[in-house]
Amino acid sequence: MAATTSSAEQAAPAADRGPGNAEGREPERDAAGLGRRRAAAFVAPALVLVALFLVLPAVWTLYLGATDYRLTGIPAIDPSFVGFDNITKALGDESFLHSLRLTLLFVLGSAVIGQAGLGFALAWWMRERSGWLRTTLEALVMLAWILPSSVVAFLWIAFLDRDGGTLNELLRTPGAAWLLDHPMLSIIVYNIWRGSAFSMMLYSAALGNVPASHLETARLAGASGFQQLRDVVFPRIRGHILTNLLLISLWTFNDFTPFLITAGGPDGKTETLPVHIYKTALGSGELGYGAALSFLMLLINLVVAVIYLRLLGQKNRKKKTRTARGRSAEGARGSELEESA
């Protein structure tokens, strides 16, 4: 196990650097002699912008959510405080709950299963390949990710068009109205197409960190492709998987582009939360109620994030006990097997 040995060797002299290092790597070492005051000055400009244009609007949303602020009419000039009324109203509001269910379906189908799955499959397939096929595939996947959303939305409208859309031409199903008959499926497939690139990139990087010797060891022991994945690869890239799921879940949760394709229709069948809020706040002019919905969305995001972060935290704790248990390659290997068991 060449890789393990060399890292153990590096760890030995590094451990000599004092107690800071004993707790793993030591990113806080003030190598350039920055000092606290200068560090604060470095952070301040970014922090000011973030506070002003991110945190303040968020807090403002919170405040608006507790009023009956409207786009038009008397409450537009003089909104009154309604406290938790908006929240209670939302929790009993069938259209809100409906769009929440749609959003969860959208996140689960297109991000957690679709993007993460396809992204991993692509990364795994590309792992040891080069040549034009790989280059072309990678370029196309990246292109789908990098194109502006207005363009992409139009491309998909054209692709799925009822009369003369490319998909219908190919499948010889003229007149099949995909966006009307299967609207949710359409935007889920669209979002898989749009976002798999990120998962692919992240997993490619993660797979690059799995030492070849580990895979070879498993292969020598007679593990099948699936067993290699389960016993060697997944335990090793667990952290990457969780980070990826966290990010793509949040992004998908808050994605507004489905609106550009289906406008939430037909009949609100693709009205995910961001679209629902947009329609409530600007369409119907109920700014206060819309803000309350935004606040609820923020809370749900928070719950999702906390779940992922806790899972991630568990993993880190495990890692720490592992390093504490012994620097030898033997010890590390032992607990790794334990983890995968």
Place this chain on the structure above:
Amino acid sequence: MADITLDRLAKVYPGGVRALHDLDLTVRDGEFFALLGPSGCGKSTLLRTVAGLEAASGGTVRIGARDVTELQPGDRDIAMVFQDYALFPHMTVEENIGYPLKIKKVGRAERAAKARRTAEELGLGHLSERRPGQLSGGQQQRAALARAMACHPQVFLFDEPLSNLDARMRLEARTFLKKLQRELGVTTVFVTHDQAEALAMADRLAVMEGGELRQVGTPTEVFRRPASTFVASFIGSTPMNLLPGRVTGDGTVRVAGGELPVPDEAAPLAEAGEEVVYGIRPEYLSWSDSAADGAVSGTVSVVENLGSAQLVTLEPEDGSSVQVVVPEEHEPAPGTRGWAAPRADRALLYRDGDLLAARAEAGTAAAPLS
């Protein structure tokens, strides 16, 4: 040129861990000085505190006549070579070497000329347009040295300068570094965990453990007369035999089933009946196939070939084990019986881990350089 004087130098990390315990040490002008010790002994912290990369918690650091304790690293007139060489990957070799001069606002033309000359001196002339990534390990090390030399500092600090080289390169670099240091005559402190490296290169060395200096002396002194069992077991490619024993009434020590004479210098201090540790290096035991006086005997269990000699492990009846370096004339076979007699003037006696010597702490003045 300058000496380095540490006076009650202490380093306490936030959280209360004491990395350095009130150290006093003088590195003489022009000396090649090694800080040696196991991982976590504080040797790197000491070097980094001298460099100014860590702030001292107490005491002072003087370089020459200047108290530099409160100075920024850049104002201390030192140069440091890091374990990973820290060559900037985006600069060519020449730009790397010229970088300290750039900081000191030396003009472009002069800088380039000086960098090229230094590169030339270290045999890097033909590589000056390369990037560090295109150099071999040995070349990278030389480039790092050249960069340190370019600004003519008063002091060189090397952090594990050889540990990133492979075994063969390391030997070459050792000789090269020692020669270079002698030629330049710049006071140099280097950190290493490899005792062979420290013995081979240093004029003097300090053995550290737990943030304290356990022994300071020339390689010969430290090798021949380790001040404690810790130093004794740390120094030497084949570790010293440290055999527990008891002093008898008639000037001998009962050790490993045999009776060995008490070393002269320990004689006035060793009292009969005392528990001691008898220390003798495998190199200073002489081998015999037949019974001999003042020797330990046992069964040969392992024979390791060292090339021109063999390292024989002898197992006396009491369950201890003794290692002996046996010259190539003898060829003891495993399972046979053997005798090993210590060279009287090389045997040492330790009580409570410390060397028993009549001239206490005189070790530094004793043995002449070999």
Place this chain on the structure above:
Amino acid sequence: MRTPANPAAALLRGVGVYLLVALTLAFFALPMLWLASAPFDKHPGITVSLPDFTLANFERLWNNPNAVDSLASSLILAGGSAVLVVGLSALAAYALSRVHIRGRDGLLYALLLLSSIVTGTAAMVPIFLLAAELDLVDSYLGVVLVLTGGLLPAAIFILKDFMDTTPRSYEESARVFGASPLRVMKDIVVPVVRPGLATVGVWTVAQVWGNFLIPFLLLRSPDKSPAAVVMYTFYTEGGQPDLALISTFSLLYSLPVVLMFLFVSRRYGFRFHGGIKA
């Protein structure tokens, strides 16, 4: 390598894998085909077909003042945001990476979480009200500042990991030679993390380039509208989408980000790691 017990099964598996790859390739390629054919077609329809080749659509587009102006607007917005985001996030990420502040990781995660929500639709109303208060409505600066505020947390997050994985010895070495912290940043840190800076730059440009909502919300005069907004104004007199203009414009509009992405990934490799660590 294992020798498969049954060569026929192995062959079947190989064929299966390549079939899947071909399908994936088709899945990603098909929706984009239209972008390659329609702009060059005399009478572009919604269907992909071999174009009846012409460059007349480009000429028409060139003569449409809105189209050209909007690309210039997009350029200003994207360039401005990229400069701000890269500069400010680099400074902040470096300081956060090197000096320990209590609760730093929690704060970063919280901001990251907030940014993914707020830049969407959730805070539309307050953002508009805030811009009105600060007299930033209908100004490029307003859009740039709002987008920068939204993109900064993720940018800091990505860059901090690049900073974390840069050996400290580089900076310490420069410091021993007497370089000041700003000097270290300029001479050593910035060149070493250049791939990270490039990634964040491209990412920022792509985000701003494609953003519809914020400019739509904050820019009032039509001549300031960026491409993302103007795309929705190409209709024929009959109220039908003007496919010739839309397709041609889409192509021109996409080209800069694609080219920039290609350039950066060739030069540095486009990557988020150390980017996002486990």
